[in-house]
Amino acid sequence: MQKIKTLLIEALAKIDGTDAKLLELTAATQLAFGDFQTNVAMQHAKKLKKNPRELAQEIIQAIPENDILQSVEVAGAGFINLRVRPEVLGAEVVQLGQDTNLGIPQSGKGQRVVIDYSSPNVAKTMHIAHLRSTIIGDAIKRLHLASGYEVIADNHIGDWGTQFGKLLVAYKTFPKPEDISEDSIEYLEKLYQNFNNRAESEPELQEQARAELVSLQKKEEPNYSLWKQFIQTSLKEFDEVYQRLGIQFDTVHGESFYNDQLQSLVDELKHKELIRESEGAQVAFFENDQYPPCVIQKGDGAFLYATTDLATVRYRIQTYQPKRIIYVTDSRQKLHFEQFFSIAHRAGWHCDMQHVMFGLMKFAEGVVMSTRKGAVIPLRDLLDEAEKRAFQVLEFVDYPDDEKKEIARVVGLGAVKYQDLSQNPASDIVFQWDKALNLQGNSAPYLHYAYARVRGIYAKHQEKFPEDSLENASIVPQLEIERDLCLYLLQFGSVVHRATQTCKPNLLADWLFGAASRFAAFYNQAPILKEESSAIRHSRLRLAMVFSQCMKQGLYILGMDTLERM
RNA sequence: GCACCCGUAGCUCAGUCGGAUAGAGCGUUUGAUUGCGGAUCAAAAGGUCACAGGUUCGAAUCCUGUCGGGUGUACCA
Known part of the structure; x- marks a missing residue:
């Protein structure tokens, strides 16, 4: 909350020797501590040779009169805990719901990003090992779109070799x-x-x-x-x-697309003295032998993977002038990327290049999957199985068959995607059917369920109180859980921002789970339709609506659809 | 050999630009008198954050070393 930060900056300005740039205001780590906290006193204490708790007290006293804060106190070693007035907090949430971007900073405005992902090889069925690059890449694409970037999603298929x-x-x-x-x-x-x-x-x-x-x-x-x-x-x-999978690319420039640019690429690198002949091949070397040498052209004149990738970088920079290029591949290719990033930078092709890597997918026995021998699980089968399992849950539910199928599709697909997106991609995954298609606990259906429930409330509310309008309803959190949910929703934008910057969709997945779980508790403790006071009813319903907006948008960014009921 | 990634609860994993008592899910145990939807909720039990040093007011997080697992290491992609 910028307003609080402003108050604290004003307070710091009154105290000699403090540096407002060090000010960090974060969400309180525990509800009992209040809404927000800052460590600024502890950070300054040593430099100013002051007791941190006393300094914190000084800062508190310097905070100007205002109608935002309810309480401010010093705690622990010198933390400053701040609590906001409920109506101010509620107003922030109302405002959040009215923002078309739901608080997501449009930090990518006017900038372009190229994302290279999925990239299957021609003549091979897509199997479950392709899932990670495809799903993570798509989520990274959607994150960037949500942050205002112009995105070029490129499927660099293996169509040559x-x-x-x-x-x-x-x-x-x-x-x-x-x-x-x-x-x-x-x-x-x-x-x-x-x-x-x-x-x-x-x-x-x-x-x-x-x-x-x-x-x-x-x-x-x-x-x-x-x-x-x-x-x-x-x-x-x-x-x-x-x-x-609901995935679309903007361009599909396979490796073959760059074929006739390869010789000119080698010539350019040679001209820039970035490669030289060694043992008959054209090779790039690295300062202090930071990396092993990288062959750009074989002794027999043929080109390699690195050649194509460098030509691709050159082409993308010339054609799109992107701010960033992001590659989503497995971790085995790390060295390769470091090598050609280094060469590209020295060639003067400037751009923020990132390799988003993820671990291998293995079977329980620890065998790496290979198309050469057969034995892989086609992606199609995985999705079929996911839908089948989701459908089974609906066996005794009284919905039309078409709707059941649609629910099973959304839930099954969501479960598969969420499984991959909800964890840090870096580590290896041991593939297990039950785990990949988990429908309980921290899983996609949990999120879908929370959304369907809140939509259910909204629909019932329309029936029961048709004359009610939420237009002017204000949110005033009263219960602890309402306050908690408000504070949590307000973090949506910064979480999406961080997930975008770090290319870690799991940060958003975590947030969504946290939001759904807070909503579940809210749902339990804070009745809406049964509530007799219309002011409280409106407040709660409106809060629930902002929750549903954030859920829908968050799920969308992860590539998942939502359901009005399930 | 060298480089990189990883090591957190019985299992699968979050948390890693240093912050208060390290968090989830699964599994285990107990409770919620058809609930505004039970694919849910409330609660209990479960930890020397691989190990040893260091940096500092404060370390799972940063630095150094050790052990264990994985991956890569010039004409494959």
Whole structure:
């Protein structure tokens, strides 16, 4: 609350030697301490050679007369605890509900961000290991949009590289897999698996694959057309999954898009003396050998992953002039990103580049998943199972079938997304069905349920008190839980801001859970429709409405829909 | 070998730009007389924040070292 901060700054100004820049006002860590707290006295005490509690007392006395604060006191080692008058707190919440951004600072206004995520490989079914990049990336995109950034979501698909040589060999010379439609991704995947299985005993196949790849790179037919066909088949499949996940990209520039920029990139780096020949290849080195050398062009003239990524950075900066570029990939690629970020900076392509990494997804046995051998869980199956489980819960509920299906869709999809978004992405995940599809406790249905309940109250209120208007209703928190909920809702904007800046959707997920859990307690302790005093009824209902607004917006940012009932 | 990430309750994890008594969920135990929706709520039990030093008014958080787990380490992506 800026008003309180202003009061404290005025107070500090009256005390010699204090620095208002050090002032931090945070939400109280415990309800019993009040609404807000500051450590400013303790921070200054040593420098001023004063007892922190006495200094805190001095600061309190210097706070100007005002009609905002209800009480201010010194506690503990020198904390200053502040409590706001209930009607002031309520007015803030009313104002929050009227703000179209719900208090989210529009810090990205006029700035552009490129987000690179999902990026599946062509000819492979999307499976559960793709989930993290896709879902986290989408949430980061929505966070930036909510903070006012202009976002370019780019799906940098793997549509170029050695797997196409293998695919071409298998497509042209192997017997056709039966019972699988040729324009399906399963077909391509089967070819790929067959190739890998046979290549173990027939090493000459690898040589053939290389030859086919060279031919493709020269755009020779029929390889070039087949390649395009493989991509079309894959994109069709990807789009189905994305549509189901509610995810949209602004551009889909695969690796192949940068092919004809690679030579000029190498030339530019050479010209800037960032790479030099070493053992036959063009290699970038790093100051003090901070990182191992990075090969930009192979001895045989071929380009690599780093080459494409650098060309991509150059292209994005030239084309979009973004403030930030964010990459969402697993943690194994960390070194690679550090290397090419460093090269890009030295090449003068300035932009805030961030690698948002997440751990691997493993099975319980600890085996890393691999498409090469088969044994993976397709994303489709995961979503189907999620919806099935959500549907089972509704078995005896008396809703129309269509609505049940829609509820199961929203809840199932939400559960899958929330599972990934609610934890810090950095650590590895051991995949377990029950955990991934958890429907109880700290999970998506808990959030959906809270929302559905508050909407239920609103709908009932419309029936029961049709003449009631909330237009002029004010919020005056009376119970402890009402005050708590008010204070919590007021943090929504700064939480979204922090989640955006740090690219950590789990901060928002945490907040939503905290909001839902406070609402559940409020719901229990503070009856709304049964309340006879219309002033209290209005106050509570309006508070509940602001809660629902924040929930809806927060869930939306995490890529989740809401339900009026469930 | 070197670099990076991780180590918090029985399990899965928050919290890490230093702040008061370290928090959730699951599981366990107990309670809520169809409740403005029980996919819920109230409560109990459960911790040397891997270990050892250091920095300071104050450390799960910052620094150093040790142990344990993971990942990466020039022509794969």
